[in-house]
Amino acid sequence: MNFYHNLITQKSWKFLLNLKKRYRFILIGGWAVFLYTKALKSKDIDLVLEYEELEKMREEFEIFKNDRLKRYEARSEEVEIDIYLPFYSNPGIPAEELRKFTVTLSGFLVVEKEVLAILKQKVLMERRESVKGRKDLADLVSIFRLPDFDWDEYGRLVKQYKVEDYVDFTRKTLKTTFKIEELGLNAHQFARLKRKILPLL
Secondary structure, eight states: OOSSOHHHHHHHHHHHHHHHHHOOOEEEHHHHHHHHHOSOOOSSEEEEOOHHHHHHHHTTSOOEEETTTTEEEEEETTEEEEEEOTTTOOSSSOHHHHTTSEEEETTEEEEOHHHHHHHHHHHHHHTTTSHHHHHHHHHHHHHHTOTTOOHHHHHHHHHHTTOHHHHHHHHHHHHTOOOBGGGTBOHHHHHHHHHHHGGGO
16 A cells, blocks of 8 residues: 555655765665565655765755754655754764664665664654654554564664663554554554564564
C-alpha cells in the first residue's frame, strides 16, 4: 500500500537520484527506510551534508535556514529537502556522529538501520498527531520488523546517546496503536508483532 500518491513519490525518487549524481551526502529519513524495507516510499528528502556540499547546493537551490529545527531547507516543486549539518543539527543523534554509522545501500550512503530507528523515533515524537507522524510510525515499525535488526546494538546506541525518552514514547505509542494498514498489518497481526517488539524496547 502507498502512503503518498505515486506521482509525488516518483518525482521525489527521481529527484533524489539526480542529487546523488551531483552531491555527497548521507541519506536519512523516509527514503533511507525504504532502501532497507522496500515498504513505504517517501515524499520528502532528508540529507546530512558537510558545509562545502551545502555551499555547492546553494548555487542550484534557494536554501533557507530553520533555526528552530536546527536545519536547512530547500524545495523543488512538491519535494521538500531537509538538510542537517554537523555541529549544528541533531536529527536524533548529533549529525557529526552519523558518519560513524554508515553503510552503502543501492548506491546511497545511508545510516545503519539501528541508528535510523532512533532518528525515526525522534521525529515520531515531534510529529505525533500529524499525517507525517503516522508515516514515521509505519516507517519505524517496518525497520523493527527487519529480520537482521540488531536489538543489542540498538540498545547500546540508546544508552550511548541517552535517548531513552524516545524509546519510552515509542513504547507508549505502540501500546495505543492497534493496526497499521499502510503495512498490511491488521489488528491480529499487529498484536502479534507488538508482543515480539515491546519486550525488546
